[in-house]
Amino acid sequence: xxDARGSSEHDVLDRVSDPEDTDALVIAGTTxxxxxxxxxxxxxxPESLRQALEASGTSLATVxxxxxxxxxxxxxxxxxxxxxxxxxxNTAGCYTAAEALLTARLAREAFETNWVKLxxxxxxxxxxxxxLELLSxxxxxxxxxxxxxxxxxxxPTVARRLAQAGCAAVxxxxxxxxxxQGILNPHNIALIAAESPVPVILDAGIGxxxxxxxxxxxxxxxxxxASAVTRARHPGRMAMAMRHAVEAGRLAYRAGRIPRRDQxxxxxxxxxxxxx
Amino acid sequence: MVEPGPFDVAVIGGGVxxxxxxxxxxxxxxSVVLLASDQFPPATSAAAGMLAxxxxxxxxxxRLARLNSLAALRWPAFAAEIEAASGRDVGxxxxxxxxxxxxPSDRRQLDVVHAFQRELGLESFExxxxxxxxKEPLLxxxxxxxxxxPGDHQVDNRLLLEALWTAVARAGVNVVHGEAGPxxxxxxxxTGVHLASGRILPANVVVMAAGAASGRMAADAAAPPVRPxxxxxxxxxxxxxxxxxxxxxxxxxxxxxxxxxPRQDGSVVLGATVEEKGFDLAVQFGPVHDLMEDARRLxxxxxxxxxxxxxxxxxxGTPDNGPIVGWSPVPGLLWATGHxxxxxxxxxxxxxxVVSLLDHHPGDQAGGDPDRSPFxxxxxxxFVARRS
Numbered sequence: 001x002x003d004a005r006g007s008s009e010h011d012v013l014d015r016v017s018d019p020e021d022t023d024a025l026v027i028a029g030t031t032x033x034x035x036x037x038x039x040x041x042x043x044x045x046p047e048s049l050r051q052a053l054e055a056s057g058t059s060l061a062t063v064x065x066x067x068x069x070x071x072x073x074x075x076x077x078x079x080x081x082x083x084x085x086x087x088x089x090n091t092a093g094c095y096t097a098a099e100a101l102l103t104a105r106l107a108r109e110a111f112e113t114n115w116v117k118l119x120x121x122x123x124x125x126x127x128x129x130x131x132l133e134l135l136s137x138x139x140x141x142x143x144x145x146x147x148x149x150x151x152x153x154x155x156p157t158v159a160r161r162l163a164q165a166g167c168a169a170v171x172x173x174x175x176x177x178x179x180x181q182g183i184l185n186p187h188n189i190a191l192i193a194a195e196s197p198v199p200v201i202l203d204a205g206i207g208x209x210x211x212x213x214x215x216x217x218x219x220x221x222x223x224x225x226a227s228a229v230t231r232a233r234h235p236g237r238m239a240m241a242m243r244h245a246v247e248a249g250r251l252a253y254r255a256g257r258i259p260r261r262d263q264x265x266x267x268x269x270x271x272x273x274x275x276x
Numbered sequence: 277m278v279e280p281g282p283f284d285v286a287v288i289g290g291g292v293x294x295x296x297x298x299x300x301x302x303x304x305x306x307s308v309v310l311l312a313s314d315q316f317p318p319a320t321s322a323a324a325g326m327l328a329x330x331x332x333x334x335x336x337x338x339r340l341a342r343l344n345s346l347a348a349l350r351w352p353a354f355a356a357e358i359e360a361a362s363g364r365d366v367g368x369x370x371x372x373x374x375x376x377x378x379x380p381s382d383r384r385q386l387d388v389v390h391a392f393q394r395e396l397g398l399e400s401f402e403x404x405x406x407x408x409x410x411k412e413p414l415l416x417x418x419x420x421x422x423x424x425x426p427g428d429h430q431v432d433n434r435l436l437l438e439a440l441w442t443a444v445a446r447a448g449v450n451v452v453h454g455e456a457g458p459x460x461x462x463x464x465x466x467t468g469v470h471l472a473s474g475r476i477l478p479a480n481v482v483v484m485a486a487g488a489a490s491g492r493m494a495a496d497a498a499a500p501p502v503r504p505x506x507x508x509x510x511x512x513x514x515x516x517x518x519x520x521x522x523x524x525x526x527x528x529x530x531x532x533x534x535x536x537x538p539r540q541d542g543s544v545v546l547g548a549t550v551e552e553k554g555f556d557l558a559v560q561f562g563p564v565h566d567l568m569e570d571a572r573r574l575x576x577x578x579x580x581x582x583x584x585x586x587x588x589x590x591x592x593g594t595p596d597n598g599p600i601v602g603w604s605p606v607p608g609l610l611w612a613t614g615h616x617x618x619x620x621x622x623x624x625x626x627x628x629x630v631v632s633l634l635d636h637h638p639g640d641q642a643g644g645d646p647d648r649s650p651f652x653x654x655x656x657x658x659f660v661a662r663r664s
Contacts (some may be wrong), residue, residue: 047596048336069554073493074501074595076552178531233335233388 002200023254025221027199028115028147029169033059036246037088037201039226040076041067050079052229053144056239062117064092065107065152068259072076088149090117095130097137104141116141117171118150127177131158135165142166151203154188156195163198170196171224174215175205178227182211186218193219209238216249219256283309285634286469288456288493289485291318292371292433292620293612295440296627297483299361299385302447308449309477311469318437319487320619322509322589324537324545325433327351327621330398330425331526331535339653340598341396344618346650347625348427354624356429362442367432367540373524375400376415376422378574382528383420390423399427412523414575416567430524430537433562433620450479456486456493459609466498466608471565483610483630488555488590490613497605502614502660504555504590505563510567512581519577529570536571536578544581546571557588591616594660601629602655610634611656625650 025032038061043049053061061080068076082086089107094100097120104116120137122130129152141148146166152158154172162170172192175181182205183189193200196250199221206212206228225242231240287298290312298310326332357370377383393400401424408422409415444451457470459482462633468478484490488504514520521538538543549563564586572579594600594614599622604611612630615622629651647655 040298044334044336045595045597046593050595068552069556072552072554074503074593233392235336 022248025199027122027149032222033057034243035222035250036242037062037222037224038085038229038239040064040080041092041226043232044230046075046079048208048235049076049230050083051116051236052084052239053079053083055223055236055243056229057243059085060088061087062090062226063111065089065103065110066091086115087111087113088115088117089113090151090232091119094120095122095133097133097140098119099233100137101140101144104137105144106145108146114145115147115168117168118148129153129173131155134214135161135194136156138162139165149201154185154192156188156191158202159196161191163196169221171197171200171201171203173204174202174211177204179205180207180228181205183214183218186214187216190218190222193221195213206242209241211243212242213245213249213252216246217253219253220245278555282468282480283307283450284479285309285481285483285564286311286325286477286479287483288469288630289483289487289490289613290581291485291487292320292436292440292623293487293615293626294318294483294485295437295444296623297612297630298449299440299443299447300627300631301478301483301634302449304635306450307450309479310444310450311452311454311456311471311477311648313455313486313489314453315455316489317589319507319589319591320433322507322510323433323620324535324547324588325431325620326373326535326537327429327430327525328373328425328428328524328526329614329621330393330400330428330558331373332617332621333393333396333398334597336467338396340618341398341458341595343625343650343654344621345398345427347618347622348429350624350628351429351431351621358436358439358443360587361446362439364435364442366439367435368429369431369540370429371524373424373425373428373526374403374408374412375425375526376574377420378416378418378454378527378529380420381531383441385528385531386421386423393423393425398425400425408463412521412525412575414519414521415525416574416576419574425510428524431620432539436620442450459494459498461498461606464607481608481610481634483612484604485486485612487592487615487619488612490592490611492555495611497660500600500604500611500613500656501595502592502600503594504553504617505593506551506553506556506588507548507591508563508567508586508588509532509545510564510583511585511587512544512546512578513584514542514544514581518580521575525574527570527574531574532570534570534574536575543584544578545582546578554589556592559586559588590621598654599626599651600654600656600659601626601651602657605660625664 025119034057036058036060091100091103100120120133149169151171174183199220202215202220203224212223229235229238284306286309302308329348333341377386393568404421455472459466460468491502526535592614600611600614
């Protein structure tokens with residue numbers, strides 16, 4: 001055991017994992033190096049956004065097409081370019097399928113990507129998804145050649161229908177956008193993850209690192225985090241915490257948690273220790 | 277047209293920073309020419325004139341908060357000086373501010389803000405709903421308390437601009453109204469400014485104080501990393517007989533922020549949006565509606581006020597939200613820009629700093645002495661290093 005003490009975390013990981021098994025997250029044939037996707041809205045300054053993105057280790061970040069000018073220098077797009085983070089345009093601010101289609105097509109032009117995080121919200125008080133408009137927009141965008149990642153409710157039926165419509169992933173909410181309430185219906189999230197033929201990305205409601213870890217433990221493939229980082233006292237630290245949480249949650253999920261018991265059970269059994 | 281020999285200094289920018297610098301420099305017996313755009317209204321005219329080192333202290337911006345606090349201390353004397361130089365009132369009021377929470381979630385957010393303000397050593401005192409309403413009776417009874425910020429004051433931004441224009445004229449500054457072309461670059465040294473009209477303004481030193489436009493008035497190394505961040509403010513007036521606001525109010529309203537600045541004449545400035553839309557001055561219905569809705573939730577009586585004016589400006593944003601004041605990488609060019617949300621607050625100390633830079637290191641980068649200026653953390657080289 002002496003050599004284990006001196007070895008790095010990665011050496012230990014090599015020993016506990018199958019070298020053939022890379023456990024990569026693949027969405028629509030593209031391998032992502034991180035299971036953490038970052039939102040970019042609401043950051044106090046470009047510099048603190050840069051620090052948070054770097055600390056997060058993310059390879060994919062959402063950009064609100066309707067809220068920024070993609071040609072602007074010294075800001076978001078420059079930073080993403082510099083850090084080699086891919087842009088995932090979103091349709092934030094859209095209330096109907098028609099608006100979302102228009103926005104997605106503008107994004108495809110502006111950012112030269114056919115990926116889109118599809119958001120169609122019902123109203124600006126709850127910011128909950130409008131499932132009917134969402135499904136109709138998803139069908140149209142898939143037919144138009146987009147790689148569609150829809151932000152949806154935590155209803156397993158809605159998630160199933162979106163996957164059937166050809167979406168590349170589904171993004172159920174943990175709780176309302178920006179609320180930081182964590183995962184309010186873990187049962188539904190686990191149901192969605194268990195049956196989904198496409199990756200499940202928990203989106204919205206993450207308040208702190210344990211929420212992100214829990215999403216992965218429930219079987220989600222990734223999480224998207226925005227406010228929890230941008231509005232934290234130290235965005236860079238929280239981004240780093242999220243990065244570790246996502247790794248920890250994924251490892252725990254793959255390690256297989258023990259079943260819950262109603263009563264204590266000693267970790268070393270006393271019975272039968274002395275045999276003759 | 278033949279120009280006289282080079283001016284000592286050419287200042288580009290007709291906002292609060294450019295005007296303050298030009299006025300101060302002219303008072304030091306330098307020959308000064310000021311170039312002010314006719315096309316782009318300065319962000320100063322759309323501002324609310326809050327001098328708010330406490331409410332504007334944000335996470336991760338502790339150094340800026342220190343500079344802002346220092347700048348606020350400079351204001352009473354500056355206000356007196358500009359009023360003496362111009363013979364005009366600038367509406368400087370030591371009125372203090374309230375920061376208030378509408379719903380319980382907003383209150384929890386405010387608690388975090390309060391702890392941060394205290395940690396920075398700033399004056400911030402918790403108030404319950406009744407105490408808030410004693411200071412500002414128009415606040416809705418349904419609000420959830422707030423903070424008393426006795427160190428956050430105001431100046432009337434538009435009166436200030438008028439006073440600065442008068443002071444600049446009286447101090448003998450040559451004023452040119454027009455659009456700046458490229459800088460005159462003589463073998464790597466800036467020696468003046470081209471005008472769009474074809475004229476040249478020759479100068480020994482050029483001070484770039486063009487706010488949001490600073491980043492696009494020069495090329496390459498001469499261009500500071502400044503981007504436009506749109507903001508709009510709405511001006512309201514109390515009809516005769518209607519109750520008037522007493523205090524500056526900064527509100528958190530269901531997670532959104534707004535502020536209301538009451539003037540002595542009964543008008544109120546309501547602001548402000550923060551929009552990353554490039555060089556765009558369009559007024560969209562949605563953001564205006566949101567601001568008005570939030571203000572009315574907080575102070576229902578405002579619904580009776582008349583709507584006078586909606587103003588749009590482009591704040592000069594920088595990568596870390598701090599200003600950029602100091603010698604640029606190009607000899608002969610000084611940057612005094614990037615003041616983002618704090619241009620009016622920082623104008624007096626910025627003008628002092630520009631005079632000091634010209635007194636001590638004319639036309640060139642600072643020498644080897646340790647930088648003890650209040651702007652030591654806000655020099656151009658903090659961005660220049662990364663770029664090269």
